[in-house]
Amino acid sequence: MNFAETLWSLIVVFLYLSYLVVMFQIVSDLFRDAGLSGWLKALWILLLIALPVLTALVYLVVRGRGMALRQQTRAQEAVASTEDYLRSLAGPPEPARQISEAKALLDSGTISESEFAGLKAKALA
Helix, strand or coil: CCHHHHHHHHHHHHHHHHHHHHHHHHHHHHHHCCCCCHHHHHHHHHHHHHCHHHHHHHHHHHHHHHHHHHHHHHHHHHHHHHHHHHHHHHCCCHHHHHHHHHHHHHHHCCCCHHHHHHHHHHHHC
């Protein structure tokens, strides 16, 4: 194999992998889009099978902007849910947690008001 054949093979492999990435993006966008009816999803998939390159180009032109917005929304939701989960694991800050535990003890009658004030002062110190 000479250099030109090797270069051509690399270009063909790159283009094929790029084509596969675009197809997977389109199919995943189709199935995740709640605003699109099942019949339209089926039609897009059928067209992707029958005329793949032309349909992919048309899809990117017609629905490309919405595709990017849906992807951005999903990413923002993922970040927000991750942050909420981490906050739930961390719990409230340490002094606030100590004061809330002392308040629960005060409310249950386990400690007196003066003991609560002492615990509160200790937590804030």
